[in-house]
Amino acid sequence: MIQGTQITCTNGSYEIVGQIGRGSYGIVYKAISLSDNKIVAIKTPANKDNNYNRYSTQKKQKAIDKIRNEIKQLQKFGKQAEKNHIVPLLDWHYGADDHPPIMVMPLSEGTLSHYVRDTGEAHRFTCDEFLALIEQMLIALSFIHQKAFNVIHRDVKLNNFLLINKKVYLCDFGEGKEPKHDWTTSVAGTVIFGAPELFIPEKIESGDPKRRVTHKVDIYSVGLIIYNLIMFAGNYPKAQSKLYNLTDEDGGCRENAPESFQKVGGLEDHEKTSCIKYLSQLAQKNALPFPNEFVQAFMRFLEQLLCPIIDDRLDAPGSLKQLKRLKDIIHPQIIQFEVNCPETVCINTSYVMTINARYKGLPFISKWLTIQDKTHNNTIEITEIKKTDKNQYQVTLPGMAHEGRYQLSIIPFDPAYTKICQIQIHITPE
Structure with a gap:
């Protein structure tokens, strides 16, 4: 869309100001509401890749389906979304033959990825800031995982948390799914932030690879985000590099994949040592009353999030309980x-x-x-x-x-x- 284009949705009309970002399947524009002059963000399906090569008909349809799926998920969350750290849906249009689907959302200050990359190593979180970010991410997942919604996001990563008024909000529900059972043959997510079981099949039935995908795949991704926040932008556990080498261009599993996804995942000893070093510096800087206890408790918490064995991994409510204990150490x-x-x-x-x-x-x-x-x-x-x-x-x-x-x-x-x-x-x- 070019600057000045006017579009109409269910509840109002908007004028495009300019493009502010794009992903594999969606483009985000800055726009102004013609009814109250509020600045908003508008998301539409992409029809070209990042090199401006036109998508095939199949890929165009996939982009359209993802936006429609996202509208459907956000509508379901309703007015409870914002207070539970889900980006709210302000307006929408499902689309028609001559009209792509459109989502209207609040304009953010950027993503958590931008925040980490821009502040870099010069920035040192306070413990309260650090734990608040983690808590907001887990509140969002606890909300969508609850029985009333039963949604697995499947693409939790730094880029999919928006910063609005210094708080984070989960967005991009294009891969969101309401599972009828734990097993799936489909592949979704981003390898460097994805749980191993999203990509590596645990068993094969009738020639089809079966992946055991539960709500806990989102929790593993939060563990990887925390690792990235600790070690700063662009750092990922070695397990994610292994996983990347085991997947093909479409995220599917290569023939040389291990028999079980449990052979990939978690943190290696030198990665744990690096985390402990940073957390110790953080505790020292903030003059925590119990620095050693905090560091040890935090590492146990992180390892429970990144546990490659699904049944031993924390779920969202369990993660929030453990986080509360960490906060109690800081504020007894x-x-x-x-x-x-x-x-x-x-x-x-x-x-x-x-x-x-x-x-x-x-x-x-x-x-x-x-x-x-x-x-x-x-x-x-x-x-x-x-x-x-x-x-x-x-x-x-x-x-x-x-x-x-x-x-x-x-x-x-x-x-x-x-x-x-x-x-x-x-x-x-x-």
Whole structure:
């Protein structure tokens, strides 16, 4: 389409401003809504390749079918799409003989691929930024995988997450599929971001290669995106290079493929070492309270996403639960704080109290707890803190010389989660 072209969809008309991107099967234009002057993005099927060679009739139809499939998937998600990090469908036209299908979407700031490539190694995520990106990707997949929609995206990659207001939104549902069962003969996805089972058949029946494709193929792809975010643009695990060498131009499997896709996938030892090195730098830069625990927990999480054995790989809800545990390591918090102690103590006698502290994340009570004598405005030295049960600690104070009002404060590494309890202690003669 040329600049100034006007097109009409179901809910309104738009004027093309210019082309902003293209892929194998679609072209994206910047456009303006003629009803409210809002800037939007419009996607139409491509009829030429990146070298402007015309597509065959079959390939043109495939491009049209992909756009129509994407419209169908996004319509199904409806108004819930945007809050679940799916790019919303603003308007559409299914197309006719003289009119290609058209999708209207919000204009993005680019893809996650652009963000990683443009910022490069000079950019270092904060831990909160890093985990927020991962969480948004997993929220999107958890949403489309749920029983109500039962959609497998099959082409999750950096280019298919759009950045809008510094948040990521999953797009390009052209390969989206609602599986009736786990087995398929079709091939879909991008090799460098695809799970092995998308390309390598697990068995052959009646001459047809059968691939076991479940919702977990999308989770494997998120693992590869995370690896790319850690190692920066253009870095992929060696397993993806192996997979690339085992597939032909159409993504099908070559004759020299292994008997099982489980022989391809996961991270090699030197790749794990590289990830650990970066994550350790990230933890050090952000002064995380438990750097070693965070790095170890994150690597376990990443390896569960990239597990080549489907049944052992995390699903989307399980991935979100594991991610929550990682966030709790960064932001440990006390969610319950109670003090049990005698109201009266003999003068100059050590004083023992019991603290019940239920927490999220890793506890560090000995560093968090302070006790102040509010009557005389001084801090009491703690003689000993001993854990006696899962959420219970015994705190011993030195001999008490006078009665008064005492304040116990638990101040975690994030002060927003501070808990305070006040007690009154009476002193009696020996």
